[in-house]
Amino acid sequence: MLRKVAIVGYKQTQHTSESKVSRERMVYELVKSFFADMGITRDDVGTFVLCSNDFQEGRTISEVYMIPRVGAYMKDETKVDSDGITAIHYGLMRILSGNYDTALIVGYAMGGSEFLGHTIINHMLDPIYERQLGLINEISAAALQAQAYMKKHRLTEEQLAKIAAKDLRNASRNPYALRRLDGVTSKDVLGSKLLYSPIRELHTYPATDGACVLMLAAEEKAKELTDKPVWILGVANCQETYYLGDRDLTQSVSLKLAAAKAYKMAKIRKAAKEVSLAELHTTFASQQPIFAEALGLYPRGSGGKVIDRGESEITGTIPLNPSGGPLGANPFTVCGIIRVAEACAQLRGEAGENQVKDARIAVAHGQVGICAQHNTVFVLGNQPTA
């Protein structure tokens, strides 16, 4: 990379499903308190990169009223329309160009109290055939993906429930999570409502209102702004074919390609040896082995073994979703930013009860599309080189 860039601060809301305030108020209070925590003003921000989705907001050009709330008015600002992790990627590029030294990334969504994720995702389907047919939706597609993996790699429903229960237990110790079920077990998961076989209610995310803010800075500036910079070592994104029938749903080709590029940039040769933990945008528990395998953290088809042996637990070899991941909270379009923020928390030793020991290098992942058609990977470290 042309410059070294670090994440110098992050903050997320206490996620909820029924926000008592407007999204503008939610974001204003979050960004204002973030500036106060950082000891900066809006004048310290070189460029603002927002992320929102007009379908989620039910409003055209949904960022127009958010400009003053994030402190961007009369300033430099742009917006991506994707998962928020893309906004971090774009903010990084703007700094790497040398035109800016700092970037503020803001994502927000009211998926709990306004438009539910599933209805928005249905608008991603091609309007000519699949949407009219009414067979495919976010959950039924995830069920197909789950069935494909379970059949090919002999992952049982009990093991799938254990993956969900592991994430849910982590989420119960995460103070920002919306869904906190103390002492949840795989039995509870198996007893939850069946949506599309084998996907049950506790395999997937709760409808969430929430926001997350994150600040990037070039090396010199980063050292002024924080004692605990988290360095961006590698990043890449990739999207694969749109048509489900053309995809092998037991694996994620685009994530594999993106991961290879990101690791190369970070000079990581054996991810399974070097990565301390991963925060994955698993909107369904069944995606966890697929993503972890595409990222090269576990061997292909090992989903059942990994969960049985407890390797993905916080105390395991490579913890997956120590924060609880999207099963704890998944504000639409913000989820990827939260994954990066939670990875930063781990690398800075700020993850509380969910802290992974000796976390040195973390992988954060974000995705959009049916069965994660588009994936972005960040490799982060608490040292400027891996």
Add this chain to the structure above:
Amino acid sequence: MRNVGIISVGYNGRFVSKRKDVNIPEMVQAAVHNALAKTRLTLEDIDAFIEGNMATFEGVNYPNLWLSDHIGAVNKPLMRISTGGTTGMSAFHCAYYHVASGLYDTVMAIGWEKHDEGDAQVGLGGIVLPEIFTMFSFGPAMAGPGAGGTLTGGGSTGGASFQAMSYLAKCGGDVEHIDMIAAQARSNAAKNPYAHLQVPGCTKEDIAKTPMVSYPLRFGHTCPTSCGACVMILTTDRKAKKYADHVAWVKAVATGTSDATTGNLIDGQITDPADQVIATEVAKKAYAMAGITNPKKQIQVAEVYDGFAHQELMWPERLLLVDEGKAPKLLEKGALAIDGDMPVNPSGGVVSTNAIGASAMVRVAEAALQVMGLAEGGHQVPRKVRNAMAHGWGGLFQFVTVTIVGDTKRRA
């Protein structure tokens, strides 16, 4: 610092009201082919894609996912940008940063809109809905037919008519000047084979005969809703010559936003919708980046985002291309014409062709074509174009993007 060059501009064909013969991916794909055909590149050589359109207008969320297979982006990086009217140029800027960051070498930017699959004014009305709900809570009379339409002001024209009146008051111009500039735009469009509303030899009298929409703006002063796609290919200075015969260098990119009100709030003061202080600030940033000290002399042509004809006079003033309040006089003298001292929108501008997600990118594309000397059909500016300015505008009268392209590389 890495220099970035534009090596190709592609269109899907002439922009028109309705393209019932193609769907969205088919329309966009035609522009991708067109852009590639002008280079020595194949799709394999494209390292990343950047795509943008108005998010809700066609009822397809994240259309990049659907486009993937049809634009050659399968198993490739892609970023989607959507910022309202400025979308096309925001996507172009994102493409610029892909290369300038050193992360990618050769990238393709795509801006498109297929307005025949939606209703632009319903979408644009949706921007001001929150303000309308606020008005409800203060209790304006909503009874009677058309009252809701009055509040939304007929979509975007309502708000723009306030700006037009205010601009005329400031510059001392007359409605006739808006007729004149609209006529110039329509006749320029007739020299651009890709433009939508082409009226050869259009006169101000022709425009004055069109129906009134919201005083002072007539039908002839407003943009059409078009279907079309624009594609641009950008690469590094090392690869530009290898891949193409012509290159326009990106000398400056700048962006800015003010508050979401028709009169922008600056330091607690409500400013006039025709003030557009943010446009001037962004232009100054761009000139500094490009090393331009006297834009009136150093810029030979401008492509501005004129969704409404009066803006084709207002923007050059705010962007410091002409003296404040002088645009109507310069128009009378023919200075804004294709062969004038400061040609504005030789392409016919947004007022003649508006596929929203493409429009701000078309401004850069046209500026680049002017620098390369490749503007087709008689809209090439006759004198040598060293630097050209492109401007985008959007949001609720609040977003501004500026790009300066030139025939020499940017100096650090």
